[in-house]
Amino acid sequence: MLSFAFVLILCFVGGTNVNAATSGEYTIKPGGSSNDVVNIDSGNYYITGTPGQTTEIKLLVVNKASQKRNFVFYASTAYTNDNGALSYDKLKVTDPSLKFQTRNAVTPKNSTFQVPGNTTATITLKVKVPEKKFDGTLMGGITVTPYKEKAKGTVSSNGNLIKNKFSYSIPIQIHQKGQSQEDAKYSVRYVRPGTMTTAKGQKQGVLANVHNSTNSYAGPLSAKAVVTKKGDKNFKITQTYDNQSIAPTANYNLGISWGNKPLQNGNYHLKLTYNTSGGIKSWVLNKDFTITNNDAAKYNKLAGIKPNYLWLYILLAILALAIILGLGIYLGKRNNNKNNNGGNGGQPTRRRRR
Structure with missing residues (x-):
């Protein structure tokens, strides 16, 4: 279970009206504006700073439901799932080449918070560029999901009940000023x-x-x-x-x-x-x-594939045919020998008196 830290700044914009609902009836996006350290123009957090530098990022959570809701956010290190997609749903990623968990650059790492209905909450987080020099890019993300809500069920076209629970993530990329990019290996x-x-x-x-x-x-x-x-x-x-x-x-x-x-x-x-x-x-x-x-x-x-015994059936058929042919040849030779012995060269058989 997550150990939730409640150290965060929540700024509620009261009475913010939201139009059409989206999946899960909430959405998230970066807040604030781009500067020399944080760029959010692409919808992600693209951070470039000096070793040890700390900067702030803002996360907007829009509750599109009419009632207040509880959410949880957590920072994570990026990895690739077995579908070949970037994922941010693990608190710890393991890899023989991984030297720094991007999750550890974010403060607080996780927390629960409440958002009134039809309202936008602004969460302020701090990101610290690692002090140890590195080339290339560190990747992670901020994920938000409803807290202790039951998954909502919908009926598909074929009559099956599908339960959905949505979560959303915003990627984070961290670079160090003056360090070169790395080629993929x-x-x-x-x-x-x-x-x-x-x-x-x-x-x-x-x-x-x-x-x-x-x-x-x-x-x-x-x-x-x-x-x-x-x-x-x-x-x-x-x-x-x-x-x-x-x-x-x-x-x-x-x-x-x-x-x-x-x-x-x-x-x-x-x-x-x-x-x-x-x-x-x-x-x-x-x-x-x-x-x-x-x-x-x-x-x-x-995978439900049954063994193919066709080769065995063919082998048994060949073996049976060989036995039949062999037996036929043996019996044929035996009958020929009897007929030859019975003829005895055309001479009549004489009985022996006792």
């Missing part, structure tokens, strides 16, 4: 069999763990994954992706679906290509990996 740490959720349900495939080891953000990327199997020139899996946003010093699992093909044991190779918008810059990543019999059976079963 992407790599595939490992590839493992697994299952993934697709438009057609759970599918078997592999998960490629893609890692960005630097404080760099290249924006939305397109990607193409090609999987081949060693010793099998006919095997090839190709999958393309849009809007893959890889956060600084972060890793995520890129799912590569096998589609209707079951997983099979063997040695494979992944070629993964990322491109910036317009193909101005690209990265080509290669990784060998192995699928074992046990893993193939496990994830095929989880």
Whole structure:
């Protein structure tokens, strides 16, 4: 559970009327105006300061409901989820290259607050540029969500009940004055069999763990994954992706679906290509990996693929046919031998007297 700090400044603009309601009946946006340290022109907090410098940012929370509501905000470090999107819903992000949690630059880190109906609340936060020098960009965000509210249910066109609880985030980027930008360094740490959720349900495939080891953000990327199997020139899996946003010093699992093909044991190779918008810059990543019999059976079963015993039936049929043919040949030779012995060269058989 979050330990909520109530140290914040709330400025309520009483009687602020809001027109059309949005999802969750509230919205958030940066407040104030841009200056030499904080730029909000893009709808995000873009902070550039000297090491150790502290600046203020303002967060506007607009309650579009007629009744007062309780909300909670929290600061977070950005990461990339397994859908390839930037996310801000973790209080702690783990990565072997991450040296500073952006969440720790924000004060207070989290708090609950109340907003009257049809009113806008202004929350003032402080952001401190890390004292230790760094190149590139630190990324994080401020997330706001209703506090202790039940999810509202809606009925979809097919009659299913869907419960929604909305949360919104505003990204934060922190730079140090005089420090250079960093180029992205992407790599595939490992590839493992697994299952993934697709438009057609759970599918078997592999998960490629893609890692960005630097404080760099290249924006939305397109990607193409090609999987081949060693010793099998006919095997090839190709999958393309849009809007893959890889956060600084972060890793995520890129799912590569096998589609209707079951997983099979063997040695494979992944070629993964990322491109910036317009193909101005690209990265080509290669990784060998192995699928074992046990893993193939496990994830095929989880995806609902039943084992294919056709090869066994064919083998049994061939074996049965071989047995029948062998038995026929044996019996045929045996009958021929009896007939030859019975003829005895055309001579009559003589009985022996006792």
